[in-house]
Amino acid sequence: MKDLDAAPRAQEMDEVQTEKIGAEPTGTGREKGLAMLQGLDRFFASLNYSYGLRMIVGIALAWFVAFRLQTDKPYWAIMTVMIVTLPTQSELLEKFIARLIGTVVGAISVNIIAAYALDDQWLFVIYMAFWLALCAYLASARSSMLTYCFSLCGYTSAILGFSLSVIPSSYMVFQISQARILEIWIGLVTAFFISMLWPAYLEHRDIRHKLRAKRFKVRELYEMLLTPGQDHKAFAMQYKSTLQDLMDFRDRVFQSFLSVSTERNEVLSIYQNGHRLITAMSGVLSLESMKHDLLKSDREAMIDYLDRLREWFLKGQSRERKLATKPVAPDALLSSSKGRYFVKQLDDKLMDLLALRAPDTDRADLYIPSIRIYYSDRKEALINGARTFLSIIAGMAFWMGTQWETGYILLVLIGLICTLGATYPMINKLLTVTLVLTIFMTVPVAYMLKFGVLIKANGLLPAMLIVLPIYFFAAMIKIRSLIGFLIGYAFMLSSVFLIGFANPMTYNFAQFANNALSVVIALVIILMIFNIIRPSSDDRKIERILESINHQFTLVEKNVTPKAVRDYEAYLYSAIYKARIIPESYGKARFLSYAFLTLVILRQQLALSNNEVRWALPDALQTAIQYEQFEEALSLIPEYEKNAHNDAERMNYWELSAAIRALLVFLDHHQSNFADQ
Template sequence: MSTVPLPSAAPRREALWQFLREEGDAWLFIARTVLSYFIALWLAMRLQLPSPNTAAMTTIIVMHRQSGMVLAKSFYRVFGTLAGAAAALVIVGAFPQQRELFLGAMALWIGLCAGGATLYRNFKSYAFVLAGYTAAIIALPVIDAPGGVFESAMYRITELMLGLLVSAVVNDVVFPVRVRDTLRQTARQQYRHFIGFMRGSTGGAIARADMEKAHLRFVRDAVTLEDLRSSVIFEDPQARSRSAHMELANQRFMAVSTSFQSLHHLLNRLQRNGGQAAAAAVIALYRPLGEALGDAVPSRALLRRLRTARHEMPAQAAAAVATLDAARAEDFEVGAGLVQRFARELELYVISQLDLGGERIAGDLVERARFLRGNDFAGAALATVRTVATMALLAVFWIGTAWPMGANAMLLATIFSGLFATSPGPVRVTLKVAFGYLGGMVAGFLCVFFVLTRIDGFPLLVASLLPFFMVGAYLFTRPALSLFGLGCCMGLAYILAITNPMVFNPVHFINDGIAQILGLGAVVLMFGLVPPAIGSAWLRRRQMAALRGQVALAAAAPLPGLRYRFESVNRDLFQQIVTQTVAGSDESRQLLSWALAVHETGRAIIELRHDHRDQPLPPKLEAAADAAVTALGRFFQQPSSPAYAAALAAVDAALACARTAPGESVALPFVREHLHLIRLALVDDQSVMARYMPAPVAATETVPHAS
């Protein structure tokens, strides 16, 4: 008789614990959200502000499950609020009696703010969204009474700031969920994954598919870490004081990952093209690093191992090169240079991790590093045009019909135009939020005319509104329903229009609801007629051109800070494009191919320029090297077979000149190594370069890719 083992209860307990933990986090978020809303509402009423609902609505717009994110939103929201208030005063002062000019200037300002929001993919975009929204909420209600604009500005600023202050305090005090914890965990995971990946690659070559996956992971880790770092500085003084160290550690991670990829690309090429002896010698030189990484040890012990291995490398390289013929010796020297560069950068990366842990390493210079973004101003211009057209459409309708609720329609269109200008599918996203918004409006109608009319006093007001807000906030915590939940909370908070005392006017309520629906409809219409650049094939082509153009940047930009600029902008551009491409598609493969080629070639150019910046070269060689660098930049900017042939010829000429150059310049061997590395990348018929090679060479590869 056989027995069937019963399933273990441990997985069920773990699944139950995970569910309860997620539900607990969700309900804590709901508690913080409703608490912020009602405290802001109560304070606004106690201070007798004319529109308590503005303060309460602010807490809904900035709600987030992590307290640091709320603080980041609030910080930028303050700047946006002040800028919007200043713009409102200027516009009203410039066109106090000219409605058409007034609305035209307002539409232009709101459009510019929406365009500015598309240039950022973090909470800085909120400053632009709020600059447009604040200007509208201050100026539009006083369009017929411009003398009251200053009073309107003071009240709106006070209400907005009150909502921001309440959200910040509640989210920082009531069961806060810290971004710093996520940041530290992400930084540790980035370090452990990279060290572990290198530990598993000590055999030399890495399969192309594994390198592509690694590149995707490296890019995602670097961009995610920067996004978290830019938010955590608002919630934690210690994190703020260590922000520069974290940014430097991230930059060193990007640099060492690029060197790591270049080294293994070179090993793959040598092993494919008859350079097994040189590849074996490079792998032997690389092996001590693998041994240093061979088992998990504390970072300080790992640092000692790496330093020992790096200090032994020059002697090992000199002994190995003596065993190779001239052609393979040159291949080996290129590989040896990459191994030593990789070892030096890996050591710096480990030092950065120790520094983040509070262990200061003597001799380490804390450089100033910045993570720069790859922004596309044409896409921002398109968002500006679309938003201006939306506002102009509503303004014309308002003027033509003299509808008293036209300002409300424009206000809501301002919010949605800015919030979803950066979405790759704005029609779909806006429709989801709009359906939630309509649900919130229906709930608001029931709440106002069937509940609030029967109660008196603030405690009963809270008890009456609480169930409605809890439903929307809970839906916001569900990934599949988050947009619907956001719309539900916004629609409910906006349509309630809580005042002190409360006014129950069904006609005004219905007109206000129609105005909001009209504003939402105008936004959806214009998103459909003028789709955003984000996610479009047009923008992806522009971003790909910008990514390839990074090689031209490496060839011509000033050297101070160029390494950091090159590494960060590359990854930001790649992350933008890869999120809009289908994984495994031809487009995705082409993107990976170009990204790896840009990383390797651009970094080699930067190192070449650095190595001969302070060491004079023979004039003929310097001219040839400059010509090669310029030709490479032109090819990557506008790739074609003639441009490829010109770049290869220029590199060959510079390399020939370097091999025969007289003199004892310290930089000469390094320049020769960089040029040889660039040439090996150019003639790699397993890379994206294959499509630009002569037909007999390129025909061996049907789908170009990077090795």
């Protein structure tokens, strides 16, 4: 679901203080009015106008070219522009290549199916249903590149295939295929070149602002870490929020490598700093728990050290000056092995954070995991494929049973909705209802536009001046949030289909009514099948993610190397990214906790192996952690710590117990929150 990252980026301080924008203003009426105006100003300033302008310029150009080339259904070119125009140039480049390949594969597949089964409508539709179900499965199960390839493959196949089913002749197969492919390619090429020619400096500036905002949030977290009396639960919540933001940012920066107008060294520098921020975050939750342990045993020394360290940390100094004036830990703290270990770990984390100011000459930490490393929920993908197949068969049965003259449009719509919707396998009930309501509300709006306004337009330019501002507004809604994305996306695609920007434009109410009825029936059939073959519950999705992560963790734990740990991190971040639209729940908190704990263990093993110390997690402890029996794991650790072979191994167990205690605090906070609700 990378399309869903389209929300515009605000300035650094605006982003950090987003939660304050919606706060109830206090004071006089004038102050309230000023606060409201300031909120509106921030809202309008945060909109991605560049994306909206690229969208409508692309629509206008595709519409114009399709008309000039005398294609009979230019609305397919317009719809293609709407589908493939993305918020950033780099995203478009990646998905343009995938969708171009998908279009060719879809066209070839339909022609092969037509060669064998076009004379028998039912057989042809069954073959098409199998093919579209496969496209939906692969769009759900594969990596980002293949997701969009098979999504547009299904999109092209649905448009071509079911249009052919009503005119079964080899001549019409060629005619319809070349017409639809031309319209789709007009949309693809137009969107690509408009985005490539569009100035991309705003994207680059925005990424740099985003990096500064993330650095600011990490510094806030470190300030909390260096505060002796910091609330443990508040720290855990801040940690979770900051880390999730960083992972979203990491994904966006990774896509910038594909931007043709971005200096590679600049992107490498931003990627390196983003990774350094994530590295600086790793282990901080354990340090917070270790800090609380030491505050009980060496309270005075810890308070003295943390106060001096916090004062030093908040000073605005150059990196060299900071390194030269860093406070030394008191002897009382260094006299114990736990105190020495804590000071060393904290020093390492502070150096990771200060490394953000270092010159970008060292590329040792620039290993970029392969795009083939990603989490895939294949069971949910299989459910999507089965749902697509049954929906198409149900649509065909309705068409044949009613002998509806334009019933093939119903199959086209079902194919489009299922294959495009397959790119969002984690979609939930709220989002589905939002999508359906938006499409239903689009019908009267499209009617008023077509028969109330466009019918009076006497040319292409007046029609564009009427429609394009509306689509500009819809594009702005689309990139505000996930709900906004579905509203804007559904409105744009369904309104284009209902209005039917044909060449020439026709104003036939019967045709409009048929198209509107097709949309409604397609949704009813899909929702009916959706109710029969239900998506997995959020808890079940989380369980499958946990099973997959545990499997990967077991494999890496047997042979820990720097590359294996980085690849595991990438897999973990991919799973967290896929699960981001699952509502907050105790199960999701468990998943995040387990993911964090596995990283702590692997990094401990890696650190020890770098010092030529071999350490493996004892079987009983590994089993307790695997089954999330954290209390039992805590009870086992003291015995292992007591029997440790050396001090390094002993400190390893202490850090592990601190990490588990931090996770229990985190889970307890979530459990109490959901119990209150």
